[in-house]
Amino acid sequence: MNLQSVCLKWLCVAILLVMSGLAPTQAKEAALLAEDPLVEKRLIHISEELRCMVCQNESLASSRAELANDLREEVRKLIREDRSDSQIKEYLVTRYGDFVLYKPEVKPLTWVLWFGPFMLLVLAILGMAYYLRQRQSAQTGQPGLTDEDRRKVQEILKSGDAP
């Protein structure tokens, strides 16, 4: 009984020690983030439009990959150096290529990407218009049989009856 309570006491002390050991590191991490709210705001704004090269379907803002961490730190540095958004993006594009941009630049190489879907839409609309017109003219262009036609049909049918 006595031994048990002593053990418990030491366990509590140990837990407290471990927790106090963890606390400063956590506080430090948080402090880093809150260092400059303006920088962080711009960082999030920029890095949401950048791709994490390691986990390619994540943005640089949301990725927990180590490289993403390094790159965010790099972007922070550039923000503090007062570079513009486009300069920062340019910085990353010269290293990692257009692929880092979630929103690729509009240039001849990416025209198909940007305008292709609209071209397809226009083509589809043109195709549908053509198809509908065809169908309409097929309906109105042959307005059934005239009296003359009916007379001829009767004649043919009659002559066909005769052996």
Place this chain on the structure above:
Amino acid sequence: MKKFLIPLGLFLGLVIFLAIGLNRDPREIPSPLVGKPAPAFSLDTLDANAPKFGPQDMKGKVWMLNVWATWCVACREEHPVLVAFSKANQLPIVGLSYKEVQPQDEPAGKKFTPEQKLQFARDRSALWLKRHGNPYVLSAVDLDGRVGIDYGVYGVPETYVIDKEGVIRYKRVGVVTPELLQSTILPLVQKLNAS
């Protein structure tokens, strides 16, 4: 008959596009660095007695820069290939030890000083190279990954071929295989050496 062929044709077109798309390696992204001068740097090497190294030291030579680390699993697969290749003496291979010291390597609650970090990287890398063989003429130590960012490194191992003028002529993300050496890298090196 015609009506039946149109959707079939569209479907086949779709299948072809999807087949091409699925068979491409998403990690293979054309590097904007190919054709550009290799970014300059000046880094300590694994050899404590050697001076700092920079790409400008290799001017006049065709050389290979191989980004590696002892914690990198794929590097282990690649390493024997590089060791065998280095024995053929086709071109000098320079290593770039990338972020060798990882956060979990540091004692809990403490941070290494830069000197301790460098020492740790040197010790562990030396051990690793002793065990697996050393294909490198030297290895520059990029502890914080800053040089890695300049070279657009995003997946270790990465390999660059740099020409006599210091221009990057080839980049490979991922493991260098014997086939790749034979089919792509060696012909390129021969061409660059001849010019």
